[in-house]
Amino acid sequence: MATNEIRKEYTNGELTIVWKPGKCIHAGVCVKTLPKVYDPNGKPWIQPENASTAALKSQIEACPSGALSYYMNT
Numbered sequence: 364m365a366t367n368e369i370r371k372e373y374t375n376g377e378l379t380i381v382w383k384p385g386k387c388i389h390a391g392v393c394v395k396t397l398p399k400v401y402d403p404n405g406k407p408w409i410q411p412e413n414a415s416t417a418a419l420k421s422q423i424e425a426c427p428s429g430a431l432s433y434y435m436n437t
Contacts, residue, residue, distance in 0.1 A: 368385065369383065369384050369385060370382070370383050371384070371409075373407060373409040373410070373411050374411060374436065375411035375412045375414075375416065375419070376412075376436065377416050377435065377436055378411065378416045378419055378420070378433050378434070378435055378436065379433060379434055379435075379436055380409055380411050380419065380423065380431060380432075380433050381431070381432045381433060381434070382409060382430060382431055383429075383430050383431075383432075384430065385430075386428050386429055386430040387428055387430035388427065388428040388430070390426075390427050390428065392422070392425055392426060392427060393422060393423075393426065393431060396422045396425065397413075397414050397418060397419070397422050399413040399414065400413045400414045400419065400422075419433065420433065
């Protein structure tokens with residue numbers, strides 16, 4: 364699988380964050396906005412349980428590259 368096809372998912376139970384590393388331009392908006400969720404040195408580096416679903420949606424919608432998206436788990 365090529366780098367631009369990799370897709371990783373992280374969920375807080377209500378919402379699932381989809382990260383496509385091949386699209387990421389490392390602008391750092393996610394880390395600056397929600398540092399308790401996005402920790403480049405953490406394993407896993409995205410921990411969606413550390414913010415509200417509303418905060419996650421707002422931050423994801425501000426991602427400049429489109430590398431982050433989400434879907435609701437219904």
